[in-house]
Amino acid sequence: xxxxxxxxxxxxxxxxxxxxxxxxxxxxxxxxxxxxxxxxxxxxxxxxxxxxxxxxxxxxxxxxxxxxxxxxxxxxxxxxxxxxxxxxxxxxxxxxxxxxxxxxxxxxxxxxxxxxxxxxxxxxxxxxxxxxxxxxxxxxxxxxxxxxxxxxxxxxxxxxxxxxxxxxxxxxxxxxxxxxxxxxxxxxxxxxxxxxxxxxxxxxxxxxxxxxxxxxxxxxxxxxxxxxxxxxxxxxxxxxxxxxxxxxxxxxxxxxxxxxxxxxxxxxxxxxxxxxxxx
Amino acid sequence: xxxxxxxxxxxxxxxxxxxxxxxxxxxxxxxxxxxxxxxxxxxxxxxxxxxxxxxxxxxxxxxxxxxxxxxxxxxxxxxxxxxxxxxxxxxxxxxxxxxxxxxxxxxxxxxxxxxxxxxxxxxxxxxxxxxxxxxxxxxxxxxxxxxxxxxxxxxxxxxxxxxxxxxxxxxxxxxxxxxxxxxxxxxxxxxxxxxxxxxxxxxxxxxxxxxxxxxxxxxxxxxxxxxxxxxxxxxxxxxxxxxxxxxxxxxxxxxxxxxxxxxxxxxxxxxxxxxxxxxxxxxxxxxxxxxxxxxxxxxxxxxxxxxxxxxxxxxxxxxxxxxxxxxxxxxxxxxxxxxxxxxxxxxxxxxxxxxxxxxxxxxxxxxxxxxxxxxxxxxxxxxxxxxxxxxxxxxxxxxx
Numbered sequence: 001x002x003x004x005x006x007x008x009x010x011x012x013x014x015x016x017x018x019x020x021x022x023x024x025x026x027x028x029x030x031x032x033x034x035x036x037x038x039x040x041x042x043x044x045x046x047x048x049x050x051x052x053x054x055x056x057x058x059x060x061x062x063x064x065x066x067x068x069x070x071x072x073x074x075x076x077x078x079x080x081x082x083x084x085x086x087x088x089x090x091x092x093x094x095x096x097x098x099x100x101x102x103x104x105x106x107x108x109x110x111x112x113x114x115x116x117x118x119x120x121x122x123x124x125x126x127x128x129x130x131x132x133x134x135x136x137x138x139x140x141x142x143x144x145x146x147x148x149x150x151x152x153x154x155x156x157x158x159x160x161x162x163x164x165x166x167x168x169x170x171x172x173x174x175x176x177x178x179x180x181x182x183x184x185x186x187x188x189x190x191x192x193x194x195x196x197x198x199x200x201x202x203x204x205x206x207x208x209x210x211x212x213x214x215x216x217x218x219x220x221x222x223x224x225x226x227x228x229x230x231x232x233x234x235x236x237x238x239x240x241x242x243x244x245x246x247x248x249x250x251x252x253x254x255x256x257x258x259x260x261x262x263x264x265x266x267x268x269x270x271x272x273x274x275x276x277x278x279x
Numbered sequence: 280x281x282x283x284x285x286x287x288x289x290x291x292x293x294x295x296x297x298x299x300x301x302x303x304x305x306x307x308x309x310x311x312x313x314x315x316x317x318x319x320x321x322x323x324x325x326x327x328x329x330x331x332x333x334x335x336x337x338x339x340x341x342x343x344x345x346x347x348x349x350x351x352x353x354x355x356x357x358x359x360x361x362x363x364x365x366x367x368x369x370x371x372x373x374x375x376x377x378x379x380x381x382x383x384x385x386x387x388x389x390x391x392x393x394x395x396x397x398x399x400x401x402x403x404x405x406x407x408x409x410x411x412x413x414x415x416x417x418x419x420x421x422x423x424x425x426x427x428x429x430x431x432x433x434x435x436x437x438x439x440x441x442x443x444x445x446x447x448x449x450x451x452x453x454x455x456x457x458x459x460x461x462x463x464x465x466x467x468x469x470x471x472x473x474x475x476x477x478x479x480x481x482x483x484x485x486x487x488x489x490x491x492x493x494x495x496x497x498x499x500x501x502x503x504x505x506x507x508x509x510x511x512x513x514x515x516x517x518x519x520x521x522x523x524x525x526x527x528x529x530x531x532x533x534x535x536x537x538x539x540x541x542x543x544x545x546x547x548x549x550x551x552x553x554x555x556x557x558x559x560x561x562x563x564x565x566x567x568x569x570x571x572x573x574x575x576x577x578x579x580x581x582x583x584x585x586x587x588x589x590x591x592x593x594x595x596x597x598x599x600x601x602x603x604x605x606x607x608x609x610x611x612x613x614x615x616x617x618x619x620x621x622x623x624x625x626x627x628x629x630x631x632x633x634x635x636x637x638x639x640x641x642x643x644x645x646x647x648x649x650x651x652x653x654x655x656x657x658x659x660x661x662x663x664x665x666x667x668x669x670x671x672x673x674x675x676x677x678x679x
Binding site: 041 | 295299302303306307309310358359360361362363364365366368369370371372373374375376378380381384385390394397398402403404406407453
């Protein structure tokens, strides 16, 4: 029979926690899926346009920039691909990454009513969040592929790597989100701060314009790991030069262990949050 | 052979902070400095919500947690359910845990009952296969088959509870935690829930939180009476715990419900056996006798007196036979009666007397005072039924 022991956690026995976390992720597969299906169904049951709302934001941003560039209001240096393709890939990828940063917080917040009442593997919340994001993103990616087709970008075998890059970017965002979510559950400031910072961060990332050849912005952009993710992802789509591949791989090598530490942090923090959430 | 211990709680304590901002700060601190050293002292503005609770529960046993609001019962339950971590002590739980803390937690209002069964079942730890097998049983048990494909937002609160309980009851737990959830739902359903719990009980350890002492007496074989986080009384003597619980409350205040000003009650007295007792005590099967004195200007008027006996939960359990009396002239308009009921056979507990006086012809109400006086009935046994009726068994011989 399964034995559960609850006591004050003294110190972090990382490996034990890690093992438990993995075990719970495995055990809660069905729950995670069920939660994701529930949220997706409920989300579209009261809407006709449904999924379209998810593209509207990034697409309108892209249109604004295409217009600014096309009308000559803003001069954007050559991006190597047709500018509309550049802008669309940028904004859609950016929306996926920024959503993944918010993912753990959104999932946890949405489950606050069950968190205080039912004991279930909390990892399921993060996993179901990832499922939901994958669902949404798959439509965005489909749209992207259509764009590529319309703009007659050559399809290459490299494109098959795209799902991998996609997963890496979600992993990256989720990892950051995992560290922010517990704090965000305590203070509402965190959520506002994240939304606010992401607005600025977009301009320090090659979303609608490329990394400049020199200058301050180049330094700032190259300090920003999202730069590597977006450029590599775009390079995969349009078979580009993979200028930042090395940095991308390094970032991912750092993110992977951080992701698991984030999961452990999340796991340990939930009881502390629930204690202060019980309204 | 002793049955196995399923729940073992040793020296359990939990502290809470009275101030939200401060509490959040401690939360952040706890997040990052998940203290290696044992920090058992109270920080500023903290208090012990639960302090030093220990108990053991075997399969087939039912523990009642009682105490007034804010005594720490729910905090203790949350720790038992693993929702929050204790600050001190240790809980060991064996087997599958089912918690009826809030039924239907996580129901999505837009989805249908059927879809929510899958979600809620998954949250409670059932696999898809298990739910597939049980779904028909769940729908039948909830008795809402007709509405099962309707969005849950159109359900009544009773229907949601039915559905929630039906799912939770199918989990077949080894340890069942019940927190005052059976209060909702109509009588038929409450009875059904009790039946389910009775069926589960022999193979389950039950932890039951309730304010309903009859339910506690009926289900539990041991009780912890909590007060301000500590265990005030703990043991197998359920009836003693129930008495102590009732005594924790201030006596029910009497309240004048109706008064037309013609009658003024001076006193209603039940003689006390000893001055130390807070309440008059009547042993079971002894006589209930009290003296009513009142002042009235109405002379030669026939008044009709009704006395109701209410139990601690304000349920009317009995009415003394209605009697009419004609007032007589006295110097100071003071009227006195002695009222007597022989062989009072109420079961143990605290009761109060409500008096209602009506006028002569049209039976117009003159005065009604609720809970004018309280008294305690003493009987060795703890019974949830309101009466213990005196009974004789006579052996019947075959020849006769």
